[in-house]
């Protein structure tokens with residue numbers, strides 16, 4: 156069976172999400188002391204109508220538990236604002252309003268200077284893995300089982316949502332989107348239909364598989380053993396997708412708190428802009444979550460933060476939006492390179508790659524400004540003849556970003572083949588994007604249900620935006636590669652090499 160393509164060198168502000176791992180439970184550092192949270196109301200942890208049939212209880216749970224609101228609801232947002240103020244959120248220079256970018260967002264109420272600290276959300280209003288559980292027994296069981304932070308927080312959200320008005324977070328949960336925009340909500344058929352050309356499809360499938368795997372693992376190890384605490388009508392795959400969707404699109408990592416992850420109500424109403432660099436963090440002097448503006452805002456303007464230097468594909472994957480074409484300086488596209496099965500040294504090369512954690516098919520990020528040295532090393536390895544077998548190891552190591560003393564790796568004797576090999580991969584990828592973009596015009600004209608049509612048109616537009624921006628980067632790479640190859644072939648570089656060789660000889 157062909158090896159699945161793997162991917163490397165992804166930067167992310169949020170920690171990667173791993174399926175549940177078993178291991179020792181490390182005690183987590185707590186927030187520095189601040190005002191202690193209001194005691195959670197003692198509640199009985201059960202779901203409605205315990206005597207009813209499972210199916211009836213499931214539908215009852217779905218009906219009764221709000222699981223957030225419509226993504227643009229201002230009503231719930233203003234209830235959230237009121238509750239936060241009553242719970243200790245100091246007066247703010249911003250308010251939640253309907254906005255052009257991101258539906259709801261934080262808008263400046265007064266002029267804001269560059270370099271000003273905004274927000275100040277106190278730690279008791281922040282949700283972390285140490286937050287007190289409305290249903291304390293459920294929290295204890297999970298901690299005893301060393302459930303890691305991400306799944307713990309996902310279960311926490313479901314648990315608190317199921318407590319409805321009895322949860323201290325009920326106003327927060329009611330203001331969360333009922334259907335967070337993220338690729339978690341795309342069906343397999345939608346991913347195949349709209350994202351066939353983009354490697355983001357693979358990452359979405361991988362992520363969905365991880366969420367399902369985590370849920371299955373938790374169900375068999377924990378939920379099934381404590382059905383009174385984790386009834387299936389509440390803790391099921393559908394609610395897991397909701398809570399993971401919320402985490403992927405709202406959880407922040409706080410660098411000044413050892414990178415621990417947190418949901419920060421109110422601050423998570425801030426939308427992303429590729430033009431700002433500022434991010435949320437804990438500020439020990441004011442003892443709150445803040446961010447420092449890196450540009451001025453006028454009263455009435457939407458205020459933005461950065462969700463990290465992410466490509467358009469990564470933003471679509473976690474947050475469900477694609478920035479306007481050409482506006483994201485961190486944009487990149489994953490280019491898939493593969494060893495040729497017909498290569499005489501295939502097994503030797505594969506062995507060298509595997510030694511360094513790589514495989515026969517590997518994705519590398521290409522940016523509008525160029526590609527990484529690792530991609531070039533992989534290309535050299537892919538085209539190198541059997542006579543270079545002593546260098547396979549070194550090339551594989553360089554392709555894996557592990558070690559290389561030769562930062563500017565060049566093998567003039569195979570440079571032309573390596574560049575041609577990258578160009579071929581680039582052009583094959585471009586043709587997939589072009590095919591999709593061409594066909595997308597006539598796609599979905601057969602749908603008659605307005606609801607289905609709206610969804611399809613929305614997803615298709617996102618896919619068209621993503622594919623257009625990814626293809627644009629590949630066009631640029633194609634142009635550079637063609638130019639280099641032309642120069643190489645016209646002999647200019649060969650002559651230069653010869654000249655340099657002679658110069659070295661005379662030295």
Ligand SMILES: C[S@@+](CC[C@H](N)C(=O)[O-])C[C@H]1O[C@@H](n2cnc3c(N)ncnc32)[C@H](O)[C@@H]1O
Pocket residue numbers: 226227256257258259260331332335336404405423424425426427428473474475476477
């Ligand atoms: C942290 S929340 C921000 C608050 C969100 N707008 C709300 O009303 O709940 C992240 C979500 O906001 C939206 N969003 C953030 N930045 C955006 C942008 N630049 N363009 C479009 N949508 C954006 C996306 O739906 C994303 O999943």
